Amino acid sequence: MHLHGTSQINAAGRLEIGGCDTAELAARFGTPLYVFDEALIRRRCREFMDAFRATGLRFQVAYASKAFCVMAMCRIAEEEGLSLDVVSDGELYTALRAGFPADRIHFHGNNKTPEELEMAIDAKIGCIVVDNFTELYMLNEIAKEKSARVSILFRVTPGVEAHTHEFISTGQTDTKFGFDIGNGSAFRAIREAVSLSNVDILGVHSHIGSQIFETDGFKLAADRVCDFAQNVRKELGVTFPVINLGGGFGIRYTEGDTPLPVGQYVQAITDSIKAKLAEYDYPMPEIWIEPGRSIVGDAGTTLYTIGSTKDIPGVRKYVSVDGGMTDNPRPALYDAKYEAFLANRANDPSEETVSIAGKCCETGDMLIWDLELPKTKPGDLLAVFCTGAYNYSMASNYNRLRRPAVVFVRDGEADLVVRRETFEDVAGKDVVPERLRKQAVAKS
Template sequence: MYFHGTSKINAQGHLEIGGCDVADLAKQFGTPLYIVDEALVRQRAREYVESFRASGLKFQVAYASKAFSVMAMCAIAEQEDLSLDVVSDGELYTALQAGFPAQRIHFHGNNKTPDEINMALDANIGCFVVDNFNELYLLNALAGDKGKKVQVLLRITPGVEAHTHEYISTGQTDSKFGFDLGNGTAYLAIQEAAAQSNIELLGVHSHIGSQIFEVEGFAMAVDKVAGFAVKVREELNITFRVINLGGGIGIRYVEGDTPLPIAQYVKAITDSIINNFTNADYPLPEIWVEPGRSMVGDAGTTLYTVGTSKDIPGVRKYIAVDGGMTDNPRPALYESKYEAVLANRANESVEETVSVAGKCCESGDMLIWDLELPKAKTGDLLAVFCTGAYNYAMASNYNRIRRPAVVFVKDGAADVAVKRESLDDIVGNDVIPARLKQTSAAK
């Protein structure tokens, strides 16, 4: 079994994270429980910052909060000198309530509402990443109403799409995001942005995919963006001060996943930037990136309690846990794979192969297929690794199941970052209309 960060098996044969025995965490906080290895989050942040610093380029590392947006994570991002990428009023509000510096916030999204834009303008955030012409004109008008001039990046689709172990150079025109580089829309957007009186164009943003294990796709994207920058400067006399290359760096979920060290990705990006822009006699731009999954993914572990089991002879054995697709929808959505251990019996030998089911009334509520474990018993603790990204963020109350608590662990201390929802929280926003109350009374 591969352990991440501070995870290890202690003398009691229990899984330990951040110096905390997870059996003790289960007793104190209950299950399901999201456990975040704070030291590993900080380590990842520092790997990014130190790698970019070594390049000599100006840079910003913006944590993509969509991966895991809670106030405690925003506080860590600030302490580690990160910027922050938000995509909604909720993520923006979370950051502001955490006291995150507004000037280091970048606002993404393909359909920002007027209310969201006004909220961001009033907060004086650092940059809007503009996704389409409608937004460009709306932002210009709303900024003008407030007597402000706002800094903007234009999101472009560079014609490079990269995913795990593969990358392709195609049109990628069929995307809901951004201005297309291949059909001339991006060029027109530059012209339009430059013409808006309340817009200050910093440069462009591109994002080529997710869970990427290679560097070639990033280098290819830099080539295309640099070529576009040169064309814009020669023909429009506009020089990009900022190039944002998005995120997408992969993590190890299961055996066979082979991400490179963060420093290797960063070096590939910065070397390509320096080579392309130096060769074009172009001022070296400031480089922004937006890691999310690679910052928090392998720092998260979800702890469950084993409940019932079902053995179908000659077919499979199921064990059920007290969570499921409500706290981790990724297996149902993407067929995502995970590794897990019996956290209270982590030293014991494998005895059987089981499939881990959730408790929702859905046959598709499966967390892991064909997991090798010691013989699991009711009350055992199952720890599922690498659940720090897009698990809490995508959690739901399907079947009116309460969302778990989140604890941050470090140096033997465990602190609640998100309280466990209560039954009162579940019905907290429900309202029975008066006419329905009257009907019930009549009966």
């Protein structure tokens, strides 16, 4: 089993993360439980920052908060010197409430509402990443009404298809995101923005996908974005101060995943931009990137308590846990793969092949197929690794299950950063119309 960060097997034969025994964490906070290795999160942040510092270029590393957005995570990003990208008013509110510096926040999204744009402008955030013509004109009008000027990046699609799942590929031509370079809409957007009164053009943003294990896609995207930048400078006289190549850097979920060292991604991106712009004698812009999964993904572990089993002779043995697609929808959405073992019996040898089932009323609520484990019994603790990205963020209350708690562990201390939902949280916002109350009284 591949252990990440500070994870280790302690003398009691139990999984320990950040110096904390996971069996004790489960007893204290309950399960399912998201456990984050704070030291590993900070190490990942520093890997990106150090890789860019080594290039000598001006840069920003913006944590893509959609991967995992809670106030404690925003505080870590701020302390480590990262910027932050958000894609909704809820993420923006979380960042601002956490005290994150507004001038280091970037706002993404393909369908920002007028209310979201007003909120961003009022907060004086660093920039808004414009995704379409509707947004461009609306943003300019709102800024005009507020007597404000707004710095913007244009999200462009460079026509690069990353080698990833089709639902998380975003750099190709046929996507809901951004202005296409190939069909000329990106150029038209820049030309329109030049004539608008209340926007300032910072540059362009490109994102080609997620969970990428090679640099070729990033290099090709960099070349095409730089070619576009030169064309804009030549035809419109606009020189971009910023080029943003997005994120998508892969992590290791299972043995077959082969992510590159952070520095290799950064070097490939910056070398490509420098080489291409040198051909045009183009002033070197500030380089931005947006890692999300690669900051928090392998720092997260989800703990479950094992309950019932179902053995179908000659077919399969199902082992059920007290969570499932409500706290980790990625296997159902993307056929995502995970590794796991028994956290309370980590040294016990594997004896059987089982499949880990969630407790939702869905046949497709399966977390892991064909996992080698010791013979399990009710009450055993299953640890599923690399659940830090897009698990808590995408969690739901399907079947009215309560979303789990989240703890950060470091140096033997465990800090609760999100409380487990209560029944009141689940039903507390329900409203029963008076006419239905009357009917209930009448029937009784």
